[in-house]
Amino acid sequence: xxxxxxSPWEVTGRIGRYAFLSVVLAFFALPVLWLAFAPFNAHPTMxxxxxxxxxxxxxxxxxxxxxxxxxxxxxxxxGGTALLVVVxxxxxSYALSRASIPGRDALLYTLLLLSSIVTGTAAMVPxxxxxxxxxxxxxxxxxxxxxxxxxxxxxxxxxxxxxxTTPRSYEESARVFGASPLQIIxxxxxxxxxxxxxxxxVWAVANVWGNFLxxxxxxxxxxxxxxxxxxxxxxxxxxxxxxxxxxxxxxxYSIPVxxxxxxxxxxxxxxxxxxIKR
Amino acid sequence: MTRVRxxxxxxxxxxxxxxxxxxxxxxxxxxxxxxxxxxxxVLPALWTIYLGATDFQLTGTAAAQPRIVGMDNLLSVFSxxxxxxxxxxxxxxxxxxAVVGQAGLGLALAWVMRDRRGVLRRVVDAVxxxxxxxxxxxxxxxxxxxxxxxxxxxxxxxxTPGFGWLxxxxxLSIIVFNIWRGTAFSQMLYSAALANVxxxxxxxxxxxxxxxxxxLWDVVLPQIRGHVLTNLLLVxxxxxxxxxxxxxxxxxxxxxSETLPVFVYVTALTGGQLGLGxxxxxxxxxxxxxxxxxxxxxxxxxxxxxx
Numbered sequence: 203x204x205x206x207x208x209s210p211w212e213v214t215g216r217i218g219r220y221a222f223l224s225v226v227l228a229f230f231a232l233p234v235l236w237l238a239f240a241p242f243n244a245h246p247t248m249x250x251x252x253x254x255x256x257x258x259x260x261x262x263x264x265x266x267x268x269x270x271x272x273x274x275x276x277x278x279x280x281g282g283t284a285l286l287v288v289v290x291x292x293x294x295s296y297a298l299s300r301a302s303i304p305g306r307d308a309l310l311y312t313l314l315l316l317s318s319i320v321t322g323t324a325a326m327v328p329x330x331x332x333x334x335x336x337x338x339x340x341x342x343x344x345x346x347x348x349x350x351x352x353x354x355x356x357x358x359x360x361x362x363x364x365x366x367t368t369p370r371s372y373e374e375s376a377r378v379f380g381a382s383p384l385q386i387i388x389x390x391x392x393x394x395x396x397x398x399x400x401x402x403x404v405w406a407v408a409n410v411w412g413n414f415l416x417x418x419x420x421x422x423x424x425x426x427x428x429x430x431x432x433x434x435x436x437x438x439x440x441x442x443x444x445x446x447x448x449x450x451x452x453x454x455y456s457i458p459v460x461x462x463x464x465x466x467x468x469x470x471x472x473x474x475x476x477x478i479k480r
Numbered sequence: 481m482t483r484v485r486x487x488x489x490x491x492x493x494x495x496x497x498x499x500x501x502x503x504x505x506x507x508x509x510x511x512x513x514x515x516x517x518x519x520x521x522v523l524p525a526l527w528t529i530y531l532g533a534t535d536f537q538l539t540g541t542a543a544a545q546p547r548i549v550g551m552d553n554l555l556s557v558f559s560x561x562x563x564x565x566x567x568x569x570x571x572x573x574x575x576x577x578a579v580v581g582q583a584g585l586g587l588a589l590a591w592v593m594r595d596r597r598g599v600l601r602r603v604v605d606a607v608x609x610x611x612x613x614x615x616x617x618x619x620x621x622x623x624x625x626x627x628x629x630x631x632x633x634x635x636x637x638x639x640t641p642g643f644g645w646l647x648x649x650x651x652l653s654i655i656v657f658n659i660w661r662g663t664a665f666s667q668m669l670y671s672a673a674l675a676n677v678x679x680x681x682x683x684x685x686x687x688x689x690x691x692x693x694x695x696l697w698d699v700v701l702p703q704i705r706g707h708v709l710t711n712l713l714l715v716x717x718x719x720x721x722x723x724x725x726x727x728x729x730x731x732x733x734x735x736x737s738e739t740l741p742v743f744v745y746v747t748a749l750t751g752g753q754l755g756l757g758x759x760x761x762x763x764x765x766x767x768x769x770x771x772x773x774x775x776x777x778x779x780x781x782x783x784x785x786x787x
Contacts, residue, residue: 211691211692215692219592222588222592223592223600223604226585226589226604226608227603227604227607229660230604230607230608230610230611230660231607232626232633232634233611233619233622233623233625233626233660234607234610234611234614234622235633236622236625236626236633237614237618237622240625247631248624248625248626248628248630248631248632248633249625249628249631249632249633249636250633286516290512290513290516291513293509293510293512293513294509294510294512294513294514296509297501297505297506297507297509297510298506298510300501300506301501301502301503301506302503303503303506303507303510311776313517313521315772315773315776316517316521316522316525317517317521318717318768318772318775319525319765319768319769319772320521320522320524320525320765320768321721321768322721322723323721323722323723323741323744323764324528324721324741324744324761324764324765324768325524325525325528325761325765326741326744326745326748326749326757326761327528327531327744327748327749327754327757327758327761328523328524328525328527328528328531328758328761329520329524330748330749331527331531331754332519332520332523332524332527347516347519347520348520350516350520351516351517351519351520351521352520352521354513354516354517354521355517355521358513383501383505408613411615412614412615412616413616414616414617414723414724414727415723419749429615429617430615430616430617431617433615433617433618433621434617434620434727437621437624448621452618452621452622455615455618456614456615456618459613459614459615460610460613460614463609463613
């Protein structure tokens with residue numbers, strides 16, 4: 203294998219491989235370049251070009267009434283949903299792992315199946331009507347509840363795996379010393395399944411942060427809209443789109459998710475178990 | 481509470497219930513999650529069936545007292561001109577961008593990069609992943625800028641100023657867009673799968689003079705068949721339910737990129753025909769059900785095979 207004879211196959215193979223990789227690299231990098239340059243360009247256009255450097259675009263971002271508050275709304279929606287998903291999924295997965303509930307596995311698989319079938323897109327109409335009946339139109343709580351319902355089955359599934367692998371002996375000792383089940387969960391189980399909780403949190407936040415359809419469907423007032431919806435209104439509302447504003451806003455809105463993925467991949471190593479995103 | 485617990489601990493297997501939860505309290509722990517799932521996931525699914533069978537509308541007399549119209553909605557969905565066309569576009573979108581595009585490019589990338597570590601691999605992985613994790617409405621605008629008629633980067637590179645890609649080739653545009661958007665998933669899945677193929681087998685194939693294509697086809701593919709099927713079903717399901725084309729083309733021009741998710745939105749929310757929209761939703765749920773069952777059967781078979 204260390205022989206110096208290189209077959210013609212290998213030569214063409216090597217050339218082909220580099221050609222292929224260059225094309226792929228260009229294809230994937232090209233659209234993103236705009237996001238890197240336009241925010242700092244004094245006169246941004248649709249085209250990607252090296253900027254005449256400025257931070258003026260970020261100043262106009264500060265002046266826009268909806269831009270910054272929409273990032274705040276995204277934080278509320280993502281944080282609220284992630285918190286609800288993690289707490290409820292942790293409680294449920296712990297109980298499902300430890301107590302013998304009849305038909306447990308069937309229940310879990312049915313829920314998981316349902317959550318992949320009843321997507322926001324396919325169930326758009328009933329979700330809208332449900333929110334209408336429950337008086338949850340134009341309510342951030344409504345968006346949080348709908349998103350939580352969709353994410354919970356997979357979250358329970360993931361967390362139950364983590365709980366299943368923790369030894370029961372710790373809980374038994376804690377119980378001997380008189381700890382209540384809730385205390386045991388808080389002080390014994392939660393520290394043991396922390397990586398699982400972190401994974402579910404990141405997964406939930408990433409899902410909600412980018413979600414466009416549900417808030418677009420359920421929220422009416424511009425001051426409640428999250429960044430995904432405000433971004434869309436920036437480039438679809440009439441007139442010439444303000445490219446300085448749009449580019450700076452895109453960057454600001456993208457940085458948290460990119461940062462989160464960088465954090466996860468350096469801290470835990472980005473292992474792939476069937477996808478962190480739906 | 482203690483009384484309840486005392487009565488029930490006997491019923492729960494002692495070795496299972498390490499924290500002394502008891503069946504009642506276990507139920508209480510599961511309940512909040514089940515209620516949310518029930519109200520916001522199961523109920524909408526059931527409601528779809530009811531809505532699809534009524535002439536429900538947002539306003540007017542039909543809004544006050546929806547009538548049961550039975551199969552009429554479903555029939556009018558199938559006979560209406562929009563649905564068949566939209567279904568065909570959706571099929572084109574799923575096959576073109578997910579089954580052929582994402583899965584094909586993902587496998588090709590994983591195969592080409594299988595032995596590489598180093599800078600090139602890290603850079604390629606990073607840009608492919610970046611396209612996957614950026615928020616929907618941001619990537620949609622990045623592509624609107626890239627394909628812009630007057631000053632888009634693509635027209636500047638190709639020397640075709642003034643060519644409106646999104647207007648002339650809306651389907652091709654959203655298909656290429658979705659390949660760009662979603663290849664990361666397939667690439668990662670196939671990279672993980674290829675890492676499990678024994679190196680000795682590839683080496684043997686190479687020494688017997690098999691070309692890389694033959695190695696891939698004869699040695700690798702039979703071993704990662706399960707991963708391929710899993711991948712195809714998942715990306716099909718996601719692409720079938722993808723609402724992002726709405727952000728790029730809003731279904732236009734002239735319904736030419738109106739895939740089913742966009743079609744439902746336009747019919748039910750913009751047009752106010754909720755019954756009709758729900759009937760289309762019903763068909764979508766059925767398609768999702770078929771794909772998901774295929775996936776579950778596959779998982780079951782793989783588990784049996786492993787046992």
